[in-house]
Amino acid sequence: MTILNESGIPDVLPPLHAVNGLAERLSDVLFVVVGTQAEAHLVQTLPAAPSPNLPPFRRNQRVIFAVIDPDDPPQQGVLASRIVESAAGLRGTKLVLLVAGRTAEALGVDAAFEATLVARKLGLPAEAVNPEAPREVPGVLSTDLEDGVLAALVHRCPKRRTSDLVETASPAKRGGLLLGGLLGRGTEAPDSGDGRPVVLLGGILTPGATRGIATELLRAGVEVAGTVPETGIEELPPLGEGTVVAVMDPNLTLAASAAEKRGATVVKTLMPVGVDGTARFVQDVAEEAGTRTSEVVRARSAWEDLGVLRNRIRGKRIFFTGDTGLEIPLARFLVDAGAVVLEVGAPRLDRRFLSVELQALGPDVDVVVSPDYRGQTNRIEESRPDVVISSPGLQLPLVARGHLCRSPQDFLEAGPYGYGGARRILELLVRTMERAETLDSMNL
Amino acid sequence: MKLLRGVYEGPQSFGTLKLAASIRGAHVLLRALPGETYFRTLYGVRERTGATVPVTLSPLREGSDDSMAPGDLARDLSRVVRRHPKTEIVILVRSEASLLSGESISVTMPSEIEGTGRPPLLVTLPWEEPGMRETEAAELALEDLIRARMLDRPERSPYPTVNLFGPPIFGPGAEAEYAEAERLLDMVGVEVNARVPLGANPVDLGRLPRAWANVLLYREIGESATLYLQDEHGMPRVTTPMIGAAGTGSVLKSVGELCQLDPKSVQRTIWAELARTAKLPWYARLEPPETFQNRRVAICGDFTYPLGLGYALAHEVGLEIVACGTYLTHLARDFIFHAHTFTEGAFVEEDPDEVAARLEAAKPDLIVGTHLEADVADSLEVPFLPLCPPVTGRPFVERPLMGYAGSSVLADALDTALREKRIESTGEAGMQWTDGALQEAATVPLFLRARARRLAEEHARTQGSGEVTREIFLESRL
Numbered sequence: 001m002t003i004l005n006e007s008g009i010p011d012v013l014p015p016l017h018a019v020n021g022l023a024e025r026l027s028d029v030l031f032v033v034v035g036t037q038a039e040a041h042l043v044q045t046l047p048a049a050p051s052p053n054l055p056p057f058r059r060n061q062r063v064i065f066a067v068i069d070p071d072d073p074p075q076q077g078v079l080a081s082r083i084v085e086s087a088a089g090l091r092g093t094k095l096v097l098l099v100a101g102r103t104a105e106a107l108g109v110d111a112a113f114e115a116t117l118v119a120r121k122l123g124l125p126a127e128a129v130n131p132e133a134p135r136e137v138p139g140v141l142s143t144d145l146e147d148g149v150l151a152a153l154v155h156r157c158p159k160r161r162t163s164d165l166v167e168t169a170s171p172a173k174r175g176g177l178l179l180g181g182l183l184g185r186g187t188e189a190p191d192s193g194d195g196r197p198v199v200l201l202g203g204i205l206t207p208g209a210t211r212g213i214a215t216e217l218l219r220a221g222v223e224v225a226g227t228v229p230e231t232g233i234e235e236l237p238p239l240g241e242g243t244v245v246a247v248m249d250p251n252l253t254l255a256a257s258a259a260e261k262r263g264a265t266v267v268k269t270l271m272p273v274g275v276d277g278t279a280r281f282v283q284d285v286a287e288e289a290g291t292r293t294s295e296v297v298r299a300r301s302a303w304e305d306l307g308v309l310r311n312r313i314r315g316k317r318i319f320f321t322g323d324t325g326l327e328i329p330l331a332r333f334l335v336d337a338g339a340v341v342l343e344v345g346a347p348r349l350d351r352r353f354l355s356v357e358l359q360a361l362g363p364d365v366d367v368v369v370s371p372d373y374r375g376q377t378n379r380i381e382e383s384r385p386d387v388v389i390s391s392p393g394l395q396l397p398l399v400a401r402g403h404l405c406r407s408p409q410d411f412l413e414a415g416p417y418g419y420g421g422a423r424r425i426l427e428l429l430v431r432t433m434e435r436a437e438t439l440d441s442m443n444l
Numbered sequence: 445m446k447l448l449r450g451v452y453e454g455p456q457s458f459g460t461l462k463l464a465a466s467i468r469g470a471h472v473l474l475r476a477l478p479g480e481t482y483f484r485t486l487y488g489v490r491e492r493t494g495a496t497v498p499v500t501l502s503p504l505r506e507g508s509d510d511s512m513a514p515g516d517l518a519r520d521l522s523r524v525v526r527r528h529p530k531t532e533i534v535i536l537v538r539s540e541a542s543l544l545s546g547e548s549i550s551v552t553m554p555s556e557i558e559g560t561g562r563p564p565l566l567v568t569l570p571w572e573e574p575g576m577r578e579t580e581a582a583e584l585a586l587e588d589l590i591r592a593r594m595l596d597r598p599e600r601s602p603y604p605t606v607n608l609f610g611p612p613i614f615g616p617g618a619e620a621e622y623a624e625a626e627r628l629l630d631m632v633g634v635e636v637n638a639r640v641p642l643g644a645n646p647v648d649l650g651r652l653p654r655a656w657a658n659v660l661l662y663r664e665i666g667e668s669a670t671l672y673l674q675d676e677h678g679m680p681r682v683t684t685p686m687i688g689a690a691g692t693g694s695v696l697k698s699v700g701e702l703c704q705l706d707p708k709s710v711q712r713t714i715w716a717e718l719a720r721t722a723k724l725p726w727y728a729r730l731e732p733p734e735t736f737q738n739r740r741v742a743i744c745g746d747f748t749y750p751l752g753l754g755y756a757l758a759h760e761v762g763l764e765i766v767a768c769g770t771y772l773t774h775l776a777r778d779f780i781f782h783a784h785t786f787t788e789g790a791f792v793e794e795d796p797d798e799v800a801a802r803l804e805a806a807k808p809d810l811i812v813g814t815h816l817e818a819d820v821a822d823s824l825e826v827p828f829l830p831l832c833p834p835v836t837g838r839p840f841v842e843r844p845l846m847g848y849a850g851s852s853v854l855a856d857a858l859d860t861a862l863r864e865k866r867i868e869s870t871g872e873a874g875m876q877w878t879d880g881a882l883q884e885a886a887t888v889p890l891f892l893r894a895r896a897r898r899l900a901e902e903h904a905r906t907q908g909s910g911e912v913t914r915e916i917f918l919e920s921r922l
Binding site: 007009011015016017035045066071073088089101102103106107132144393397 | 445446447448449450451453454455457458477478479480481482484485486488489492493494495496500501503513514527539540541543544545546573574575577816819836886887888889891892918921
């Protein structure tokens, strides 16, 4: 594996586009997009996952735009009271999220403060989410808002009772940090014999994703205490010290660090994408939770089941332009399955967070950080890959030049997680290639 | 500050991008945050072509770094020129975030860039401000572009020609509108000198005064440009919307006058087209009067389409226009003035919820509007025709709404929409609502309210209740 930095302009969907999809998935959250006409227009014009056939526009009553007039920015608190007025009409709202980025800030809106006001007046939790939140590593992924929203959900998880106990324990224990830590761990030891509670984080855009992974873990003898997101805000599992958090998506850096800040242990392992990824994920999560298990047999039989599909994929040349961050685990699995991955674009690459994934990536894969979309187009033209997993902005130009394209969102919708997901990934690719062959064989 | 459930228009940068993407040989250098570049994606899904959109991002970064990464405006500009040697105009557009960040932008086109010939023209838009809307910005930008290209006074063409000022990309059937207008003008013996902005090239922009007159198909974008051409170059303009048979005939006759054509020959062409192509008058005659009697239509859209459609539906078809609105607040006075020729219910409103309230109050039997009115029509259970921009979805076959062919498209649309017999409001009209139920209903978002009311009344009926109580209303909402 080689990592190059192209310092270009990557083609990435704006993170804000995800508001529609998230509002549909989280049905008890009210999204208030704070900004100018530009933000409102963006959210409205880009449906959750743009495809060549733009679906008809449907308004979601849980998405509200706070359009601020730049000449007349509101006084502090005005925004909050307006939100309170409109939230009153929406039954079943359990959480208000103020999505406010740099323009809101430039207009002098203190989203966090307004959120506190909203929370106080409505008696509901409210949080500010910044889709352009500063991160350690530069770059934008189209899933940044998803990450921020999941981090907000992590904040909403009830605190764990055991940690409360530790905290309210005698002050003598807090004497030294190191000592306190050691003691804390010591008191938990008998608890972990029972197995520490596991919380799954991610899979927000794939319905049923967390359930599938939970089943895999259960098979290994680990019971999943809960997932983030849950069906409702009130069902969110307790999350705090002693909780084992298993992250399912490679792009959830904010959410993962939010969980870490609460004292939970975030398992450093592969994402549960592909056969080996799932096996390693289950094994490592189980180990962290206090159960030893081996997935070798499962993984071997899963690979054997994929035999026919692997034969279809073997030697196929695949190019990832990069958009969602899911590309790296996908590439890792496809290389294992016998495909040749020409390039993986990574608009943002958090090497620390993804260290395990990057180590597992085959030796012949080039990862291009902050790729330039024109450069990528040229490289695609030169290398003529069999399939391009492209960002939505490049899809039509590439298809017009005769390339076979799928978007990473297609994989997310199909459900790439678990052993079953490995099959779905390969099936999706094989289907794509088969259809192209049928169409190509037509004599037009 | 307003809380909205939708917006009709995009920000000013979106308008300029739409305009620039319509003109061949123009390239936009967009100063924006890295997360603001959705235009490429949108262009792909809307236009459904494989063309790459001529927009280059110059990302707005915090702090200055000495790396060669994009972000330095002057360097990005010369990169654009080097990468796109055929570009003749580079337009510098700033996004809302860039305008709000307060960064000062001063950049000039270098006199020579290695490896290229004459550098392209750089057009900056000094009037950009964060609160501006897309249509107004596109209109101003078009005037600026034309002014920038107007270097000499080209001679008037020896034979009658006109310029067509029509809609930009993403308009419903924009290409087809120009084509239909050009076909009709060709029939009366007038050549089209240039189509502006869709399909124009920079050379066309400099040669606009060759034409004898300007025909404004889409006034929203062409207004200030044609006024400039009228003042500076003495070019007359035709502003009647070319919608419906009457509107089209009026435009052709005006063009005939301005181009000193024989009125009789123009009239003959019009008659021939009325016999062959224009089916709206024919449809109006074929249908029994009952189809149109007491049928109320509410229209909402930009400027040209609601006015043109309103006039045609009121006078040519005989429908009652109970409401006709525009979301273009900067054209409010003109709109109200023109709309009064066919309706008492003219309004100007840019909040879709308020529009929904107006439409609902007007009790229409048919709604003609933008994609934002689809929900309202759905909730009111009345037929809906998405004929005014902005609309989503793009058919592979573009059909015009202007001209005589467009009048036939309109006739088809009306035929389908009006064929369904009106459903008389089922059951007992005017079910009683308790105060508590009314209060609850008032909290439902406007575009869903009609449906909520209907469902509640149905629920009350199945419960055997003569009135809608708060409990019944809440149950029906579950």
